[in-house]
Amino acid sequence: xxxxxxxxxxxxxxxxxxxxxxxAGQRLDVVLVKLFPEYxxxxxxxxxxxxxxxxxxxTVKPKTKIAxxxxxxxxxxxxxxxxxxxxxxxxxxxxxxDEAIIVINKPAGLVVHQAAGHYSGTLQNALLYFDASLEAxxxxxxxxxxxKDTTGLMVVARTLSAHKYLVDQxxxxxxxxxxxxxxxxxxTGGGMVDxxxxxxxxxxxxxxxxxxxxxxxxxxRLLQRFREHCHIKVQLETGRTHQIRVHMSHLRHPIxxxxxxxxxxxxxxxxxxxxxxxxxxxxxxxxxxxxxxFVHPLHDEQVTYEAPLPDDMQQLITLLQADLQTNG
Numbered sequence: 001x002x003x004x005x006x007x008x009x010x011x012x013x014x015x016x017x018x019x020x021x022x023x024a025g026q027r028l029d030v031v032l033v034k035l036f037p038e039y040x041x042x043x044x045x046x047x048x049x050x051x052x053x054x055x056x057x058x059t060v061k062p063k064t065k066i067a068x069x070x071x072x073x074x075x076x077x078x079x080x081x082x083x084x085x086x087x088x089x090x091x092x093x094x095x096x097x098d099e100a101i102i103v104i105n106k107p108a109g110l111v112v113h114q115a116a117g118h119y120s121g122t123l124q125n126a127l128l129y130f131d132a133s134l135e136a137x138x139x140x141x142x143x144x145x146x147x148k149d150t151t152g153l154m155v156v157a158r159t160l161s162a163h164k165y166l167v168d169q170x171x172x173x174x175x176x177x178x179x180x181x182x183x184x185x186x187x188t189g190g191g192m193v194d195x196x197x198x199x200x201x202x203x204x205x206x207x208x209x210x211x212x213x214x215x216x217x218x219x220x221r222l223l224q225r226f227r228e229h230c231h232i233k234v235q236l237e238t239g240r241t242h243q244i245r246v247h248m249s250h251l252r253h254p255i256x257x258x259x260x261x262x263x264x265x266x267x268x269x270x271x272x273x274x275x276x277x278x279x280x281x282x283x284x285x286x287x288x289x290x291x292x293x294f295v296h297p298l299h300d301e302q303v304t305y306e307a308p309l310p311d312d313m314q315q316l317i318t319l320l321q322a323d324l325q326t327n328g
Contacts, residue, residue, distance in 0.1 A: 014073050014074065014075050014076075015036075015073070015074045015075075015076060016071060016072070016073050017035055017071075017072045017074075018070075018071055018072075019031070019066055019067075019068060019069065019070045019071070019072055020068060020069070021068040021069075022068075023066045023068055024066055024067060024068030025065060025066065025068075026065070026066050027062065027063050027064065027065060027066070028048065028053070028055070028060055028061070028062055028063070028064040028065075028066060029041070029044065029045055029048060029062040029063070031066055031072075032044045032048070032053065032074070035072075036074065037161065037164065038159075038160035038161050038164060039160065039164065040163075040164050040167055040168075045062055047074065047075070048060065048061065048062050049062070052074065052075040053072070053073070053074050053075075054072070054073040054075075055070045055071070055072055056070050056071055057071075057073070085114055085119075085122075085124055085125060085128060085140070086120070086125060086128070087125060087128035087129035087132065088120060088121065088125035088126060088128075088129055089126075089129050090110075090121065090123075090125060090126035090129065091126075092104050092123075092126050092127070092130055093105040093106075093107065095153065095305050095307060096305055098298070099158065099159075099298070100157070100158055100159060100161075100162040100296070100297045100298045101155055101156060101157060101158060101162060101166075101296070101297065102127075102130075102131075102141070102155070102156040102158060103153060103154070103155050103156075103292065103305045104123075104153070104154050104156065105151070105152065105153060105307040106123065106146055106150075106151060106152060106153075106154055106289075107151055107310070108148075108149045108150070108151050108284050108310070108312075109148060109149060109284075110122070110123055110126075110148065111123070111148050112124070112142060112145040112146060112148075112154070113139050113140075113142050113145065123142065123154075124139055124140045124142060127140040127141060127142070127156060128140050131158065133158070134156075134158065136160065137157055137158065137159065137160055137163050138163060140156070141156040141157040141158055141162075141163060142154070142156055143155065143156070143157055143163060143166045143167050143170060144170060144175070144177075144239060146289060147242065147245075147285070147287075149284035149285055150284075150285060150287045150288070150289065151287075151288045151289070151307075151310045151313075152179070152288045152289025152290055152307055153289045153290070153291070153292040153305055153306075153307050154289070154292075155175075155292060155294065157297070159297075161297065162297040162298075165297040166294065166297065169294055169295060170239065173237060173238065174294070174295065175292070175293070175294040176235065176291075176292070176293040176294070177235065177236045177239070177289060177291075177292060178233060178234070178235045178289070178290060178291040178292075178293075179233070179234040179235070179236070179244060179287055179288060179289050179290060180223070180231070180232070180233055180234070180287075180288050180290050180309060180313070181231075181232050181234055181244065181248070181255050181256075181285075181286055181287045181288070182229055182230070182231055182232075182255065182256040182286040182313060182316060182317070182320075183229065183230050183232055183248055183253040183254060183255055183256060183286075184228065184229060184253060184254055184255075184256060184262065184265040185228065185229070185230065185252060185253045185265070186225060186226075186227075186228065186229075186230060187222050187225065187230045187232070187253060188222075189222055190219070190220050190221035190222050190232075191219075191220060192217065192218065192219050192220070193216075193217070193218045193220070193247040193250065193251060194215075194216075194217045195209040195216060195247065195250060196209065196210060196211065196212070196213035196214055196215055196216060197209060197210065197213045197214060197216040197240040197241070197242075197243060197246055197247075198210035198212060198213030198214065205260070206242075206260055206261070207240070207241050207242045207243075207246050208246060209246060209247075209250045213240075214238075214240055215238060216238045216240040216243050216246075216247065217236075217237035217238050218234060218235075218236060218237070218243060218244060218247040219234065219235045219236075219237065220232050220233065220234045220235075220248075221233045221234075224317075224321075226268075226320040226321070226323065226324050227268040227271075227320075227323060227324055227327060227328065228265075228266060228267065228268045229256065229268075229320055230253065231317060231320075234248075242260075242261070244287060245258055245260070245261045245285060245287070246261065248261075249261040249262070249263075255285045255286055255287050256279070256282060256285070256286040256316070257282040257283055257284050257285050257286050258284075258285040258286075258287075259283065259284070259285075261285075262285075267279060268323055268327065269327075270327050271323050271327070272319075272322070272323065272326070274319060275319040275320070275322070275323050278315065278316060278319055279316075282312065282316060284312075286312075286313050286316065288307070288309055288310060288313055289307070290306060290307055290308070290309065291304065291305070291306050291307075292304070292305050292306075293305075
């Protein structure tokens with residue numbers, strides 16, 4: 001089966017509503033958002049454009065004005081590639097769960113959701129095993145992602161209303177995502193990177209700072225300075241693909257172990273063999289999403305969750321601290 005066939009869209013069922021005078025004079029897309037709050041505005045607009053919204057049996061445009069006596073039909077749609085995602089018994093480190101959300105601590109090596117080459121063994125598969133009701137939520141409730149080898153916190157929506165609520169916060173940059181990282185080179189302090197990011201002009205698997213890219217803003221602060229490395233805290237203002245990795249590389253302080261953006265960097269002169277060996281074997285980006293803050297979908301109050309640094313980053317910091325004490 002081809003990728004195009006895999007991604008074909010399937011009409012599930014028609015939801016019928018009778019419009020009344022209270023809807024008269026309003027635009028169709030505005031009325032749909034009010035009638036179907038469980039779906040995002042962008043998803044509803046797409047369904048209108050694809051002819052899945054009918055007024056008295058006829059296709060219409062998003063800006064169509066409502067008369068107030070029409071029969072509205074909405075054909076709810078799923079994606080075949082989402083449907084074939086099967087539940088798999090993969091352990092999940094759950095930090096918090098309630099009826100609306102699940103907060104997980106993702107390990108290194110776990111792909112977040114299905115994509116070309118990754119149709120099993122993903123967090124999406126694991127979530128469907130943990131909670132079968134997530135089949136009713138897009139991508140099993142996943143609203144944001146971490147790279148395969150980045151560790152740390154993610155929030156998952158358990159209902160359509162929670163999904164829409166969290167997606168709205170992400171689009172408004174209201175979810176606060178803080179990371180910790182180990183980078184090459186010696187920084188003098190913190191700062192901000194405001195540089196657009198787009199697809200690399202020659203290497204299609206990489207991203208790069210590009211004038212015609214999408215706006216990307218990253219804030220960083222120095223936590224500890226070592227002889228040839230630094231431990232930093234990073235906060236995202238936007239959420240572009242590989243954003244932290246690209247921005248740190250742009251500053252010439254790429255993340256330790258990053259197989260795509262780090263290049264070759266010198267080791268501390270006179271360092272112990274244990275540190276040199278550990279640096280050589282550190283084959284993933286030393287990046288961890290350690291704190292996540294957002295407004296909870298149920299009670300509209302700010303909540304914050306934290307996950308300690310994983311063992312590999314803790315061990316590297318310990319070795320760098322020992323090297324600093326010995327040779328500093």
